[in-house]
Amino acid sequence: MDITLARTFLEIVASGSFVRAAENLHITQTAVSARVRTLEEHLDAKLFVRNKAGATLTHAGEQFTRHASMLVQVWERARHHVALPPGRESVITIGCELSLWDPLLLDWLLRMRTSAPHLALRTEVGLSHDLIERVAAGTLDVAVVYAPQLRPGLRIELLLEEKLVLVTTRASATLHPEDYVYVDWGPEFAAQHGLAFPHLVNAGVSAGLGPLGREYVLAAGGTAYFRLQVMQKYLDSGRLHRVRGAPEFLYPAYAVFAEGADMSVVAPALEGLRAVTQVAPAAAVAPVAPDVTRPSPSA
Known part of the structure; x- marks a missing residue:
């Protein structure tokens, strides 16, 4: 056919x-x-x-x-096999959402290089909808996204229960609207952020990419929402501080792959993703929409 x-x-x-x-x-x-x-x-x-x-x-x-x-x-797997690099048995292609790739993809590549040397590695960065479409079409083996939509023939596994926290370069650890930087973490975040901070909707500086916003804040100073695990080293060193009393926003990461996928190829990739996100293997789950939670008084 x-x-x-x-x-x-x-x-x-x-x-x-x-x-x-x-x-x-x-x-x-x-x-x-x-x-x-x-x-x-x-x-x-x-x-x-x-x-x-x-x-x-x-x-x-x-x-x-x-x-x-x-x-x-x-069919797509057959096309990949025909053009295998020397010394490799198969190809694994993984795509990651723009807001999640840093540093996850690099960590995954480094781990797979030693844990699965028989696999040729292909990585891409893109929008959630496009990545999931490609998994369904068979041109992508695994997609790592924030809020996947359930589709027939696809499996979804929780990888990382990340959260977005408000951090600042100010030693006082307080929010000053004049140096607030809005980082676009997607429509769900935008809706919840608008409810929590209606006065910060029109920030003086906006960044459409997390790493760009991070480097700007570190270089110029300011306050913004970032993923906690990525910013933890800056918090530990004292270069950044958590803003007291600020709400947190859940930002989980999910792996999406096809039900009929070749698990001899996909399983090592998933194991690598679990390892670099430090999550034990779990059953496939349905996506959960992010929510706003208030930090405890000690946060």
Whole structure:
């Protein structure tokens, strides 16, 4: 079967619409419909029911979803195997969300270099939605993201229960709005931050990337929210201080991989991620939306 048919089917499932699938695939809606008809002829079953709201799966379509995902993954795995570097048995490709890659990806690469020398390593950084789409399409083995959406055929495992804390270069450890730096940690953080600090919505300086905001604050001084584990060394050295009484925001990291993934390749990658995030192996869990919690008086 033409692998393009399976990819088109999965895109319709993900977008819920022939129209949106055509836009995402950069083809006409007529081409999408033609591919679905060809696929239905191959399977001798109707896969979608189309209506004004979009397209919903039939029972046969639901049954085929997992197989389509596996077809794409097997094809992509075969392509990777054909072009293996000398001395490597397989390839593992991992993608990390922009706000989470530093220092996780470097730590993972260093560990995998010694713990899994038989694997060729590929790393990428991108947006959560795009990374998860690629896992579903079979072009990415593992995605590390903050707030993954559940999708058919994918597994989600909690890696790190990180939190965002307010830190400052001021020895007084108090918040001064004039030197506040807003770091964009995503829409969930933005919503909760707006409720907690409505007067800081329009900060004088904003950074769309955590490492950029961190280096700015360390160089110029100021106050901002950062991931606690990344900033702990600066807190320990006294270069930064926790702002007293400031709320904390949960910022967990999840690993997303396909149910039908080749675990001989994915398992070592997950073990490496657990090791560098210092989390013991756990069962796959559903994502939990971040929440605002108040630190204890001693925090």
